[in-house]
Every structure is written in C-alpha cells, then in structure tokens.
Amino acid sequence: MATIPPRTLPASWYTSKPLYQLERRAVFLKSWYLLGPIIKFAPGTSVDYEFAGVHLTVNAAPPTDPSDQPHTPSITVLDSTTGTPLRHHTTTTGLIFTAISPLAPSFHTFFPNLEATLSAVDFTARPHRRSISYSGHFNWKTMIDGYQECLHCQYTHPAFSLLYPPTFYAVKNHHNWCQHYADAARPDDGLFLYFLPNCTLNVYGGGMSLFRVCPTEEPGRTRMEFDYYNVVEGEAFEEYYKFVRQVADEDFELCETVQGNLERGIYAEGVLNSVKENGVAYYQQRVLEMVLEQHQEDRQQARTRGAEGAATSTLAVEHAPARHGNSIPNRAIVEASA
Numbered sequence: 661m662a663t664i665p666p667r668t669l670p671a672s673w674y675t676s677k678p679l680y681q682l683e684r685r686a687v688f689l690k691s692w693y694l695l696g697p698i699i700k701f702a703p704g705t706s707v708d709y710e711f712a713g714v715h716l717t718v719n720a721a722p723p724t725d726p727s728d729q730p731h732t733p734s735i736t737v738l739d740s741t742t743g744t745p746l747r748h749h750t751t752t753t754g755l756i757f758t759a760i761s762p763l764a765p766s767f768h769t770f771f772p773n774l775e776a777t778l779s780a781v782d783f784t785a786r787p788h789r790r791s792i793s794y795s796g797h798f799n800w801k802t803m804i805d806g807y808q809e810c811l812h813c814q815y816t817h818p819a820f821s822l823l824y825p826p827t828f829y830a831v832k833n834h835h836n837w838c839q840h841y842a843d844a845a846r847p848d849d850g851l852f853l854y855f856l857p858n859c860t861l862n863v864y865g866g867g868m869s870l871f872r873v874c875p876t877e878e879p880g881r882t883r884m885e886f887d888y889y890n891v892v893e894g895e896a897f898e899e900y901y902k903f904v905r906q907v908a909d910e911d912f913e914l915c916e917t918v919q920g921n922l923e924r925g926i927y928a929e930g931v932l933n934s935v936k937e938n939g940v941a942y943y944q945q946r947v948l949e950m951v952l953e954q955h956q957e958d959r960q961q962a963r964t965r966g967a968e969g970a971a972t973s974t975l976a977v978e979h980a981p982a983r984h985g986n987s988i989p990n991r992a993i994v995e996a997s998a
C-alpha cells in the first residue's frame with residue numbers, strides 16, 4: 661500500500677486572527693522558550709522579552725560575593741505585567757529556557773532528552789556580540805516552515821549552500837524539538853536546533869546565533885529577534901555577521917513573498933515531501949494536535965459549565981487537514997470557543 665504523504669496546514673491558518681488566538685492558548689502558553697546562554701545576562705542587569713503577548717523580564721542578580729563567577733548570576737524570570745515568577749531552567753551547558761504560563765508542563769516533559777544533545781556544547785564559550793529585531797510581513801509559521809526544511813537552500817542561500825551543501829541535509833524530529841544535520845559526515849560542524857514553537861539555535865560559520873519568531877496580534881506580522889555570539893570581534897566578527905545576516909535576509913525575502921501568496925489565496929493546502937520536509941510535517945502536526953487538544957478542552961469546560969452551544973462566539977477552525985497515522989478527519993470543521 662502506498663504511503664500517504666503528510667499534508668500542510670491550510671493557508672487560512674496563516675492569515676486568521678481567531679486561529680492565532682487559539683494557537684496562542686493551545687501552543688504558546690503551553691510551551692518553553694530559549695532565552696539564550698547565561699552569559700547574555702550580566703550580573704545586576706535585566707533583559708525584557710515578549711512571547712505571544714506575555715511580557716517577561718529576566719533579572720540577573722548582582723554578585724553577593726566578589727569571588728562569584730561573573731558568568732553564573734542567579735537568574736529570576738518574572739511576568740512583567742503581574743510580577744509573577746515564571747519557571748525557568750538552566751541546562752548543564754548554560755542555556756536558559758523559560759515557560760510563560762503555568763499551563764506549560766515541566767521543561768523535561770516538554771523537551772525530553774534535549775539536555776543530552778545540548779551537553780556536547782559549552783554555550784557560554786562565545787560572548788554576546790549583537791542583537792537585532794525587526795518586523796516582517798509574514799505569519800510565524802511561514803518562517804518556521806522555511807527553517808524546518810532545506811529544499812529552498814540551494815537557490816535561496818547560494819553562499820550558505822557552498823559551505824553546507826543541502827545534498828546531505830537531514831532533520832531528526834524529537835518531542836517538541838528537532839535537530840538538523842547539514843552533513844552527517846561532519847556532525848561537529850554545524851548545530852541547528854528548532855524548539856517548538858518559535859525558537860532556534862544555530863552554531864555555524866564560527867559563531868552562534870539564536871532567533872525567535874515572535875507572533876503579534878496580526879497573524880501576517882511577525883517580530884524577528886536575533887542574538888549573535890562569537891569569540892571573535894572587530895573585523896572578524898563583521899565578516900561572520902555579514903555571512904549570517906545574508907542567510908537571514910534571504911529567508912526574510914522568501915517569507916514575505918510566500919505570505920503574500922498565502923494572503924492572495926494562490927495556495928490553499930498541499931502535500932509535503934515525507935523525507936525532505938519531515939521537519940515541517942512534524943512541527944505542523946504538533947501545532948495541529950495542540951490546537952485540537954485545546955479545542956477539546958474548551959468543549960469539555962463548556963460542558964462542565966452547562967454552557968455548550970451558548971458560547972458568545974464560535975470559531976471555525978477551517979480545513980484541519982488529514983494527517984497520516986492519526987484519526988483527524990479530512991477537512992474537518994472544528995468549532996471552538998473563541
């Protein structure tokens with residue numbers, strides 16, 4: 661029997677405001693986020709973040725003892741609006757992750773077995789050199805779709821492809837995180853990790869970059885945030901920066917074009933290559949599962965309240981696509997409390 665290829669999420673999921681509100685509760689409030697290596701947070705300073713409308717502040721306590729290691733401050737993460745402490749986790753090799761709501765499971769439940777992979781790299785070895793943030797005209801998933809495959813690399817990233825030929829490119833999916841292999845024969849050259857829903861970690865070209873694809877209330881607008889780390893500075897850093905920014909700019913242009921086509925209705929939904937786009941299929945499947953779980957939770961709560969059918973507004977989550985290996989009906993119309 662022929663294998664049924666995985667299908668994409670429908671285009672409406674990239675343009676719908678109600679769908680984003682559902683994603684916000686289903687995915688974003690229940691996830692963990694990579695903030696950066698601990699060296700980003702200098703003792704006595706604070707750094708602000710925003711994920712899906714939750715504003716948070718990372719505070720690095722000033723050293724209480726002059727002999728304290730300068731790079732190991734005591735970290736607290738607070739919801740800046742309510743002042744409520746948020747859970748965070750520092751990995752053995754110095755990466756800090758945070759949850760943004762009590763709805764997220766534990767770090768190890770959300771990212772099982774991640775620490776073993778992270779333990780191979782000392783993420784505190786490269787100083788923070790530069791951060792950059794800007795807005796893009798695309799949905800957050802438009803950018804993650806591109807990150808999760810390399811079929812576009814050869815024509816979109818000619819310089820990157822010379823260094824990391826896509827011939828050998830492969831993605832291995834884990835639970836809520838994915839590892840990309842530019843070349844299985846050179847496993848130490850290039851570490852590319854995706855963390856559901858919107859964070860990435862990229863060690864290549866001699867440096868390290870993190871980026872966050874931050875959704876906004878407008879489903880077609882996203883704030884891109886990049887942090888760059890490198891041992892070198894001055895001209896050598898600028899050379900690295902130029903190289904990695906070129907890759908980012910090429911992706912940006914591609915995403916704006918794709919989003920324009922999504923919004924013009926050129927594309928509705930399609931099939932994915934089960935080998936070359938397995939990373940896209942995996943993360944989209946997780947988004948779909950989490951959205952449908954949220955929908956079930958909402959229905960259950962409505963039943964408990966005896967208010968089923970009396971919701972003030974309903975949302976048609978259109979065209980939930982069929983996925984091979986699960987029981988989600990093809991093009992199901994799901995109604996959920998908005």
Ligand SMILES: [Fe+2]
Nearest residue numbers: 806816817911
């Ligand atoms: Fe790309």
